[in-house]
Amino acid sequence: MKEDLIQKTAEAVLRSNKVVAFTGAGISVESGIPDFRSAGGLWERFDPAEYATIEAFHANPQKVWTMLREMGNLLESSRPNPAHTALAQLEKMGHIRSVITQNIDHLHQDAGNTRVIEYHGSHKRLICLSCGRQYEKGEVSLDTLPPLCRCTGVLKPTVVFFGEPIPWGAHLQAMEEARDCEVMLVVGTSAIVSPACDIPVMAKRGGAVVVEVNREETQLTRYVSDWILKGSAARTLQAVLDRVTGLRGS
Numbered sequence: 374m375k376e377d378l379i380q381k382t383a384e385a386v387l388r389s390n391k392v393v394a395f396t397g398a399g400i401s402v403e404s405g406i407p408d409f410r411s412a413g414g415l416w417e418r419f420d421p422a423e424y425a426t427i428e429a430f431h432a433n434p435q436k437v438w439t440m441l442r443e444m445g446n447l448l449e450s451s452r453p454n455p456a457h458t459a460l461a462q463l464e465k466m467g468h469i470r471s472v473i474t475q476n477i478d479h480l481h482q483d484a485g486n487t488r489v490i491e492y493h494g495s496h497k498r499l500i501c502l503s504c505g506r507q508y509e510k511g512e513v514s515l516d517t518l519p520p521l522c523r524c525t526g527v528l529k530p531t532v533v534f535f536g537e538p539i540p541w542g543a544h545l546q547a548m549e550e551a552r553d554c555e556v557m558l559v560v561g562t563s564a565i566v567s568p569a570c571d572i573p574v575m576a577k578r579g580g581a582v583v584v585e586v587n588r589e590e591t592q593l594t595r596y597v598s599d600w601i602l603k604g605s606a607a608r609t610l611q612a613v614l615d616r617v618t619g620l621r622g623s
């Protein structure tokens with residue numbers, strides 16, 4: 374059954390040069406970065422409801438930065454896995470036009486994708502909550518928390534916390550890509566974080582074929598996705614890449 378669906382996915386990708394990937398935390402699980410909802414890792418010690426809200430950050434930036442520093446160390450030491458590299462290869466072959474990611478880990482760029490829309494920001498840049506000045510993470514010492522701006526304001530990663538708006542530019546670009554794509558590969562997201570969960574819906578309304586890659590079904594599976602490739606993102610996307618490569622050669 375899955376073989377048929379891999380074939381169908383590869384044929385859809387091959388027919389189009391307007392394929393957009395929309396990714397979530399699940400694509401980076403095989404790089405050793407835990408997602409929010411599966412058991413294990415960072416989020417069992419740091420409840421996102423307690424640590425990942427903007428209210429929590431304002432109330433106690435030092436406490437939230439303790440988690441951010443540990444998470445940052447994990448992200449810095451993580452490398453792209455075969456799911457990321459398959460998407461990068463599909464871009465090189467001229468099929469993937471852009472990647473819209475909810476992830477903050479920079480692994481799509483590290484794998485080689487060049488058009489990446491970071492819908493929820495990045496852990497690599499910091500912004501001052503008082504004057505708005507931005508810094509690269511490497512420019513700032515995290516020995517004393519929270520790190521401060523030259524103006525003495527508190528610095529926060531550009532990561533979008535629960536309760537914060539999506540960066541306007543990223544939102545507009547994501548909407549445009551979703552409206553205009555012909556195939557959307559929705560990889561490793563539970564699609565319950567809003568407004569990101571509207572992106573596949575918008576693609577579907579624009580007439581795109583929506584293909585999910587996930588270890589389990591989500592709320593998209595029944596109402597939005599044309600089909601789901603159930604299983605590991607790394608193995609599944611490599612299988613799609615292999616099939617696309619094979620079909621191009623035949």
Ligand code: NAD
Nearest residue numbers: 397398399408409410475476477478561562563588605606
């Ligand atoms: P989520 O944790 O809600 O859902 C992850 C999804 O990925 C689940 O549906 C799960 O079944 C699936 N999944 C897990 N491992 C998989 C694998 N190996 N192969 C295929 N599917 C797999 O994540 P979300 O929907 O992205 O929403 C959580 C929010 O937190 C997002 O903003 C997210 O990006 C952010 N977050 C980011 C990171 C990161 O940057 N790597 C890590 C944790 C959370």
